[in-house]
Amino acid sequence: MxxxxxxxxxxxxxxxxxxxxxxxxxxxxxxxxxxxxxxxRALKDPILLQGQRAEAMFEALVVSLGEVQLIKPEDGGRVFASEKMQPPDFRVVLQDGTNWLVEVKNVYKRNAFRQRRRLLTRDYRKSLDRYAAATGGTLKLAIFWARWSIWTLVDPEKLAPGGGDLTLDMMEALKVSELASLGDESLGMRAPLLLRLTMDSERTSPIAPDGTVHLTIGQAQMFSGAFEVSDRSDQQIAWTVMQYSDWETEEPRAVVDGDRLIALEFDCAPPELSHQGFETAGFLSRMFARYYADRTIENGEVVRIAAPAQPEWFGALRQKDGDGRMPLWRFTLEPNYEGQLIRG
Known part of the structure; x- marks a missing residue:
């Protein structure tokens, strides 16, 4: 203990x-x-609950992506300083040794197409900047746009130089997001993903007149398009996409021969196909946000602050290529700060 x-x-x-x-x-x-x-008092404060949940989710996301040397809470304990300083929520050390100090913000706007908010006031930002300067870190701002389940990570100084107020909307934040530095990326693969559960013919009963059947699964197979996904790492990737990506999973389809149930099939695909040879399944960070919501929110209310990290999900993407691997397209979003000066 x-x-x-x-x-x-x-x-x-x-x-x-x-x-x-x-x-x-x-x-x-x-x-x-x-x-x-x-x-x-805390349980009656939804803003506090959502903020704490977003902080815990960011920590679990970074751990799950597995691309940094270290992440630790920075804002615990007392600070004794010669002038007012505010520790950001987390210290993150990148693989190259770069130190980031990350302040996490949760933004929820009911209107899905008006996602804009003042994130930092001048005074609060200066207190964060002083702490970053004193401890040798670069201040970053991680924003969870809850209405869209989207994470972005931005550099306040590049957006609004000089330490002033910072007001930002989601589309601006997406253009300059640096979340790829923590391991985030978008996946593409052949569609549909198909989960086929083939019955054990000797242990599965005939279909009764009322439609009931006692079944035993003999084999489970996963397909990406026509490609059978047999590698364990690929299966983990496909399963994560089926559960938490932008794609939709249809109701199971029964494969029947006479009065025998042969298999159950689950199709998962985007709402509309692009027919470009592969389909995008979305960003890892957004998949993780949906997983996190499943375990921390019920009926629109926060019921838990934290959920376990899932390093095995995205660790599967770090496995070296081998024979028989699933065709996979991976896209990294690079920040574009050109022309992105934001006024407070």
Missing amino acids: SKPFDLLRELSRFGEGTDINLNDAAIRPAFGLHVEQAID
Whole structure:
């Protein structure tokens, strides 16, 4: 069992504020009441819940993409400084040793086509910049556009030099996003993806007059177009796309011969085909956001802050090419800051 460092630290802070020492019998019920009241306030604050969820999702996303040396929360603990400083949410160390300090923002606008918000005020930004300068990091801003389940990562100084207010819309953010530096990319593959579950003929009953059948699956196969996906890493990629990409999975189709159920097939494809030889399935970060929503949101409300990282999903993309691998197209979005000076 791990030692309760964080809990003891909070208990100590509570004792300082109430002048109750740690060995006083009164501290436990008083601290318990304090925690209960704080939890009640937090659970009634949807902005706080969504913000904390976005922070936890960003951390899990970076861990899942697996392309950085290190990520750690930066804004815990006290800061003693000669002037006002605000630690950003995370420190991220890239593979080349570059230090980024990342502030995470959650943006939700009901109108899907008006995704614009002031993300940093002048004073708040200056406090972040001071901390970044003092600790040798470059400030970045990770924005989760919740209405679209889209992540972007931008450099405030390149958008609004001089430390002023920063107001940004989603389309501007997409053009300059640096999320590829953390491992994000868009996937393309042949469509449709087909999951075929072939029945064990000896252990599957004939179809009864009322349509019921007792079945046992004998074989599971995955296809990308006409290509059978047999490599384990490719199967993981295809399965992730089927569950969380921009593609749609149809209701299962029964393959029947007389009164025998031969197989069940699940087709997954984009709503419209481009007929260019492959179809784009979307960005890894967006797939991860949909996975995260499945595990943290119910009926539009946050029910959990955190969900497990999934490094095995995207680790499959890092496997070296081999014989019999699925045809896969991978696109990296490079930031284009040219002509993107943003006024606060």
